[in-house]
Structure formats: C-alpha cells, structure tokens
Amino acid sequence: MLDPKTERLTIQRARGGDREAIALLIRSYQKPLEAFLFRLCGKVELAEDISQEAFVRVIKSLDRFDERFRFSTWLFTIGKRLLVNHCQKMKPRADSEAVEFRADHAHTPLLEVQSRERQERVQDMVAVGLGALVSPQREIVLLFHQQGWPVERIAAELRMPEGTVKSHLFRARKRMLEAIELRCAPKSDRSATEELLEILDWGSAT
Secondary structure, three states, X not given: OOOHHHHHHHHHHHHXXXXXXXXXXXXXXXXXXXXXXXXXXXXXXXXXXXXXXXXXXXXXXXXXXXXXXXXHHHHHHHHXXXXXXXXXXXXXXXXXXXXXXXXXXXXXXXXHHHHHHHHHHHHHHHHHHHHOOOOOHHHHHHHHHHOOOOHHHHHHHHOOOHHXXXXXXXXXXXXXXXXXXXXXXXXXXXXXXXXHHHHOOOOOOO
C-alpha cells in the first residue's frame, strides 16, 4: 500500500481524472482488499467481485473522500458494507423440513424483529461513540474494530509505536462509553448494552 504522502498526492491526481493515478490506487489496494474480503466470506470469486464493485464506487466518489483518514480505511469500509449487503440479499431461506429439524433454534417473526431492533440500537450507540472521537482515535478504532487489523499492523500503517495505538484504543473506549451513556441511556436495554460492551471489549489489545 502507498505511504500517506504518496497516497494523498495520488488521490488528488485521480480526482482530476488522471488514469495513471487511478490505476496506481487500484494496483496498490486491490490485493489487500480482496484478501480482507476473502477472510470475511471465504469465497475467492465473491471477494474479487465485491472488490471490483468497491473500487467502482470509490473512484466515482473520490470528491467525497475525507483526507483526514487513510484511503484504505475508507475503501475497506465500503467493501465490507457491500459484502454484508450482498450476503443479506443472497441468504438462503430454510425449507419446511430444515425448519422442523431446527425447531429449537427457529426464529419467529417477533424474535427477528426484536433482534433487528437490538442491532439497530447497538449501531446507533456505536455511531454516537464514534462521533465523540477525534483523529487519530477514530481512525484507529475503525481499523481495529471494523477492519479487524491487529495493533501491530495499525502501528505500522500509521507509523506510531504499538504502545501509542493501545493507549488510543483504551482512551477511545472510555470516551465512547461516556458519550453513549450520556446520550443513549444504554441501561434501558440490557441485551443491546451487553452486545455493545462485547464490541468495545478491547482488553486483548490493551
């Protein structure tokens, strides 16, 4: 992948329609993105297809790219979102026989609605927490949580000591929880709160 300075200059050229700059972005990030998507879905062809779609969207939206963050963070986030959307659309429906065999684990419409509502509350909480962060904490959290990058890779990518990355994660977790408690009153929904705390459990990193 490109270093921050080269990346920034390349994006500026690509915004102006420079085809060589666009090609450089694709060459530099296509394989890492495909590898990331493959780890998520386990299917080579699907990872490649989603990667291509992600680049199409990213190149069309370069004017909206926030240069405070790394291009890889933005690209990987879009790729993951496209993969999740694809999997949701392609999720097979269980037939009646399969439902009978899985009766103990069947999802009724009510349970599905409750689960979806809980997920939405968790997402709202995370959004509130992320909104309370400033750079580079926000970028580090996105790389660690959304992209699944280990601390050592984040440290190398952002060119900072691993101890500094861990410190940012610790302070970010505290700041996010404070913001969430202030605005979302998580105690009113124990299941959503527990799921959120599990998401923000970065003890292994710190």
